[in-house]
Amino acid sequence: MMCVMTEKLIIIGGGPAGLSAAIYASREGFEPLVIAGFAAGGQLLLTTVVENFPGFPDGIDGPEIIIQMRKQAEKFGTRFINENATGIDLSSKPYKIFVEDKKYESETVIIATGADSMWIGIDSEKKFMGRGVSSCATCDGPFYKDKDVVVVGGGDSAMEEALFLTRFAKSVKLIHRRDAFRASKIMQDKVLQNPKVSVIWNSVIEEIKGDKKVGSVIIKEVNTGERKELQVDGVFVAIGHKPNTDIFKGKLEMDAKGYLVTKNEVETGVTGVFVAGDVYDSYYRQAVTASAGGVKAALKVREYFAEHS
Ligand code: NAP
Numbered sequence: 001m002m003c004v005m006t007e008k009l010i011i012i013g014g015g016p017a018g019l020s021a022a023i024y025a026s027r028e029g030f031e032p033l034v035i036a037g038f039a040a041g042g043q044l045l046l047t048t049v050v051e052n053f054p055g056f057p058d059g060i061d062g063p064e065i066i067i068q069m070r071k072q073a074e075k076f077g078t079r080f081i082n083e084n085a086t087g088i089d090l091s092s093k094p095y096k097i098f099v100e101d102k103k104y105e106s107e108t109v110i111i112a113t114g115a116d117s118m119w120i121g122i123d124s125e126k127k128f129m130g131r132g133v134s135s136c137a138t139c140d141g142p143f144y145k146d147k148d149v150v151v152v153g154g155g156d157s158a159m160e161e162a163l164f165l166t167r168f169a170k171s172v173k174l175i176h177r178r179d180a181f182r183a184s185k186i187m188q189d190k191v192l193q194n195p196k197v198s199v200i201w202n203s204v205i206e207e208i209k210g211d212k213k214v215g216s217v218i219i220k221e222v223n224t225g226e227r228k229e230l231q232v233d234g235v236f237v238a239i240g241h242k243p244n245t246d247i248f249k250g251k252l253e254m255d256a257k258g259y260l261v262t263k264n265e266v267e268t269g270v271t272g273v274f275v276a277g278d279v280y281d282s283y284y285r286q287a288v289t290a291s292a293g294g295v296k297a298a299l300k301v302r303e304y305f306a307e308h309s
Contacts, residue, residue, distance in 0.1 A: 006094045006105045007033050009301055012085045013112030013244075015042025016287040017277025019069035020294030021110045021301075026076035028302050033079050033106070035099060040082045041066035042114045043278075044287055048130040050139065053287060065287065085113075090251050090270050108272040108304055110297045111252075111260065113244040115278040115285070119237055120152060124208040132214025133235045137161040138286065140234070144169045147233035150217060152205060154178060158238040159187035165236065166196040173230065174199045175219060208235055243279050257282065266296045272308075274300050 009025050011018045014036025025032045039045060044062035051059040070080070087098035094105040117135035119125055125133055134140040137151075141164055149169045151162045154176035165172045174191065179201045181188045191197050200219065206227065207218040216231050243259045245252075252268050253261040260280040262268060268275055274297040277290035 004103055004105050006107060007031075008106065008305070009033070009108045009110065010035060010095075010097055010104055010106035011110045011112060012088075012097065013037065013042070013110075013114055013277070013279070014040040014066070014070075014080070014082070015044060015112065015114045015277060015290060016065070016069065017114065017279075017290035017294040017297075018042075018110070018112035019066065019073055020291035021112060021276055021298040022073035022078040022294075023069065023076065024295050024298035025110075025301055026073055026078045028298070029077075030301065030305075031077045031079070032073075032110075033081065033104065034073070035081050035083065035085045035097065035104070037084050037113075038082060040070075040080070043117065043135075049143075050287065051142065052139065062287075085247060088247050088251060090273060093272070095270075095273065107308075108274070108301050110274045110276055110294070110301065111248070111268075111279055112276040112290075112294060112297070113279045114290070115241040115243040115259075115282070117237065118240045118242055120205055120239070122205065122207060125205075125235075125237070128208050128210060128214050128235070131212065132210060132233060133208065133237065135237050136285075137164045137236050137238075140236075141165050141168050144234045146170045148231065149173075149234035149236060150175050150200075150205075150230065150232050151236045151238055152176075153238035153240070154181040154183060155238070155240065156183045156187050157240065159183045159191045161236050161238045162191055162197050163187075163194060166194055169196070169234075172197045173232070175203050175205060176201055177204050177222060178202065205235070241278070241282060241285070243282070245279060265293065266300050272301075272304050 008030045009032040011034045049059040089096040097104045145168045148171045150173045203219045276293035276297040
């Protein structure tokens with residue numbers, strides 16, 4: 001039988017949460033193994049210039065942040081596997097993590113698998129991603145000073161994004177597929193009272209057009225089928241997020257939307273299994289807050305070994 005070496009720490013996820021955890025944990029000498037996923041880097045890989053990452057006054061490209069974080073983690077002894085974790089067994093120690101038919105064992109685990117924005121799902125959306133199509137007004141709003149933008153969605157996120165964008169944009173059109181918002185009343189009221197925001201009800205975006213950047217959208221009224229073209233500079237998609245927690249179903253506590261439930265923002269119900277970043281945090285969802293979560297989880301791993309060695 002093949003003998004599997006037991007790692008001290010396996011980190012699942014290669015975005016800012018996982019990589020920040022790896023930097024701290026590797027400096028502590030835990031030689032973490034990061035199962036970083038095929039796309040190794042998370043949502044930052046979908047962005048272009050990030051202007052709000054502290055330390056980079058001229059901005060830095062999202063993928064570059066990931067490259068630099070990985071380098072920093074590697075320097076202190078982190079190892080990487082750029083494949084997706086496909087299964088996990090937390091029923092006994094050491095914990096087992098599977099990557100297809102390969103098995104890895106570890107004394108502790110940090111789960112930092114993140115969440116993915118949900119997208120409309122049309123081809124042109126992919127084409128203009130990072131070039132006028134965004135899922136984060138906090139990140140990209142300031143690029144739209146005096147421009148015309150649309151926000152897609154009818155939940156609290158869409159309201160929040162629309163309101164935030166009014167600080168920069170000349171006009172914000174909220175496109176919603178139904179005739180009523182899902183958002184809380186207070187958020188709806190704020191949106192409906194804001195003179196910069198107008199709502200296009202019962203409509204969906206069928207196509208995003210432009211040369212190098214977004215220039216217009218074709219929207220369809222869902223009841224009449226009528227189509228019209230709107231000149232816009234930006235499309236903000238705010239139709240929800242999906243946490244990457246499929247492999248933890250039935251093994252760790254999660255809420256109705258699949259976000260992991262934590263104690264003290266870091267601990268799970270299983271000893272030595274910690275959580276960081278968007279996989280539990282549906283609220284802040286920033287690279288910097290995810291990084292901070294990774295650091296907290298790594299410090300918890302240190303505490304774990306201090307108590308268990
Ligand atoms: P959400 O509540 O699930 O709303 C998603 C919205 O997107 C819905 O209006 C939905 O339409 C629409 N949608 C879904 N798929 C779509 C598609 N393919 N095409 C077009 N529209 C689509 O998600 P969320 O707004 O991200 O909020 C998530 C959770 O965080 C909620 O519990 C929310 O209250 C909370 N949150 C709170 C705050 C706050 O309190 N400040 C801020 C942000 C989020 P339908 O309505 O037709 O389903």
